[in-house]
Amino acid sequence: MTDYGHDLLFGTFITPTAQPVHQAAELAVVSDRAGLDLATFQDHPYLPRFHDTWTLLSYAAARTERIHLSGNVLNLPLRPPAVLARAAASLDLLSGGRIELGIGAGGFWDAIEAMGSRRLSPGESVAALAEGIEIIRQIWAADQAGPVKVEGDYYRVSGAKRGPAPAHDIKIWVGAYKPRMLRLIGRAADGVLPSLGYLANGADDLTAINQHIDEGAQAAGRDPRAVRRLLNISGEFAPAGRAFLQGPAEQWAEDLAGLTLEYGVSAFILAADDPATIERFAAEVAPATRELVAAERG
Amino acid sequence: MNYGHPLTFGALVASPAGTPVEAVELARRAEELGYDLVTVEDRPDEPGLLDAWTVLGWVAGRTERVRLAPAALAVPLRDPAVLARAAASLDLLSDGRLELVLGRGGEQDAIEAMGGRRTGTDRAVAALDEAIDIVRGVLDAGEPRPLRHLGEHYRIPQAQRGPLPAHRIPIRLDGDQAPVLRLAGRKADGWSATLTAFRPAEYAAANKIIDEAALEAGREPAEIRRLLHVTAEHTVPELLALALEDGVSTFVVRADDIATLDRFAREVMPALREAVARELPAAPTAVFRPASVRAKRRPGIDYDNVPPSLAGQAVEPGDLDYARVRSTYLRGGAPGLVLRARSTAEVVDALAFVRAHPGLPFSVRSAGHGISGRSTNDGGLVLSVAAMNTIEVLDEQRRLIRVGPGARWSEVADVLRPYGWALSSGDYGGVGVGGLATAGGVGWLARKHGLTIDHLRAVEMVLADGSVVRAAEDENPELFWAVRGAGANFGVVTSFDFEVDEVGEVGWAQFVVGADDPADLLVRWGAAIEAAPRDLSGQLIMGRPRPGQPGVAQLMAMVDNDDPQTIIDQLTPVAGAGPLYQQNVVLAPYAAVLARAADGYHRAEGEPVSRSGLIEHLTPEFAAAAAELIASGAIHWFQIRTVGGAVADVPAGATAYGYRSANFSVVVMGPSRRRLDPLWDALAVHFDGLYLSFESDQRPERLADAFPPRTLERLRELKRRYDPQHLFADNFPIRTTLETR
């Protein structure tokens, strides 16, 4: 049992479809009005059927009021870190502190390569991400003296002025599954953001994920609680319970509270592209889950 | 020198990171004040400013009308292919308001400091040149092959193209040095510069470099629009001279505060507009197409004489919108010109243009779902009435509605739903009114309420000679008879009046049943349908058998009754036609069943291969032959819809729709015409005719299958009267003389 004690966040994982043009932004508005904490979009800059995620985030942020927004997760190889850091800080400033930075080291290397970027091995991509995070944090640290200086193997940002400083402490959440990347998260990131559907053994795999992160954190002298455990989930509401996240809202709440208490998951991001499901998740599942977790935590 | 572009104004709004609301406040104010364009500075070396692209996305979400542009996006710090997709997104999200201004990104030191590559000035322009190609290439979503760009600065092995932006995003180049100017002349849609960077006469010299480069590249200098950044201190006479003598058509004022914006809008804009209007003839409003677009024109089309009413909406092969209109749901096309009419008068104009082009293929299109695919062509003209899509209630007492041909059936259902009405159309909400309601309309309520055409009370149509007529029982009755089943041969229907039915919630059922013995299933399902009350209409679908997997069929049915027990009672025998694997039955509005229609434009490639047959009973003999056909692998789609019932109540000769006694309408689709046709032809003995809406075989004898001899004879006579020149010949043309083999 590992519960890191974070407050719970509930959000949506919205397909950034370019057709119908405004669907994704409208679903972010629905998520906002429904009272959810987060609206997120995946990022596949090589796929023309999707909107450019950064542009969509900027537009959706302008259309929403309270909700936080994030890529889920932004593709670092196609989004150079120094420019991304300034863009993120800018959007955070414009939105009054509602932007979080979900990023990933890149997964679909064939497609990334086809767009003209260099293919990296898994080890290389961990190192590149580490450099990327370092650059992003240095750009944001506007109050520190001297220019940004990261002379990495993958990125060289040297002499750039720092800033702008974001409006709030933007969290860096990394989509990851493998030990090296997870240890990096423990060392340098603020959250891990895997998809439940990609875990070979389902939620059981979260134990190992947590361990790697915790080790990474401890080795770097950080408190493992500095790293939030987020999770992309999918499910279906049904009148009678059939399986995990397939049943009535009360059952969802139990399933999710279990993930919090058992594996320390503290953010549930639901893949949903219809308003009714989003509203139900916000109105019925989120409060019930919070209640169950609060009762258990005492 | 003036290039004949209308005068527009822009505001370069400040975007200081310290007061982030400022940029959007300035942009909104600029929109209110009537500025045409808002630009945002991109200064990668300056953390005191917000990231320009992010600001533009944000401003797009908070404005409605004003166009948006980065003030020279620093290309060396952006991946051009990603930038192109971002541009398409911003253009789509903002409803077509984006303009791109690209630049080299200022000081090389700053670019390098941010992680960009140092290239040296000359090579920076070469890189910009490549970047333009990449951006344009990615945005050219109508081009089927992936983008391959193997340049010196960028190497893109094969990027997918798209998304398709909302409009052709103009690409301007920013700069004042000769290499940039020459590149602008050669490639760009515009040039952007800052007045204070020039000494007197230098600006004119720069223009000249651009013009010469344009001419050398075979372009008109007017293809490059001139945008100039000025300050609020510049006077009207100064700016007027620039407009008249130097061809500046967009003045962008640098506005760090609302007072500056206001002052320029009040003191300069109206005075300058007036002065320019006095000095210059009105800028031509005609659509301007650059040489690169004109190069893609097809022979035999008088592009320069498209009727003025249609010219603004017309689409030719080089246009951005071409990707959206070239193909249909099932067939790839490459028409030479698509005329998009918005009114009956424009249909009349379009037909005059078509008559002036005898010998060119000509197609009529409503929503482009024609299964024969004839609503597109290769090198010819297409008249699209998709924009004529209004739906109105004419008479609530009589449940009379008027619908434009471009409306889709899901939209019709949505409008009727609040009245508690429905009109049986087809099974798919994306299908258009124009094609279906001129041919038949076999829908989810067919057995109870008949064909769609059986609800038709009147049409307005434009005939081949351009006359506009109404056809109804009491007016042009012969034409009204012909339109109901063979409408495509007689004119372009511009509106349909239907009397619709009262339909409440309906039972909607989807079953999956075992089909290891398809013949047995067909016979049992057919018998159950024929025995079912008319409330029930439905269909059966089978696909290509998959080796090693049990055969299955999908059964769907709608029961026009809102009593759950009645629904179950009526469905039970139908679902019992085979072993039941899955079932889903809900009570739903008719409109909800039609709602499952895809968005976006048609992207079909190749030719559809679909065959149709109408049949009275699913006899064991037919079932055995059909099972063999399915097993042959020559088809991937086998579908039977129910007809009969109310469809058969209408006397056979009452409309041009052919064979009403059939209880079933069979459709098959396969990949190869060569393979399917002989197999299907061999099944002919089982059929009583066919339904044209599901047929793609162009052999003339199909007409004799679609229409009984007396009907066909009468149609020929009417064709002689209404369309003797065979203007309407795209879709199963009726010849005025007898078909010869």
Ligand SMILES: Cc1cc2nc3c(=O)[nH]c(=O)nc-3n(C[C@H](O)[C@H](O)[C@H](O)COP(=O)(O)OP(=O)(O)OC[C@H]3O[C@@H](n4cnc5c(N)ncnc54)[C@H](O)[C@@H]3O)c2cc1C
């Ligand atoms: C997925 C799918 C499901 C279908 N299901 C059914 C069904 O259940 N029942 C059924 O009956 N049909 C069905 N159809 C067939 C459909 O009725 C026809 O394809 C119909 O022609 C489509 O109309 P459209 O306006 O979308 O087509 P278009 O491609 O725009 O037009 C098809 C043809 O109709 C003619 N035409 C179009 N507009 C006009 C006009 N304004 N005036 C005169 N002639 C015109 C032209 O000859 C044109 O080539 C289905 C088709 C598809 C693609």
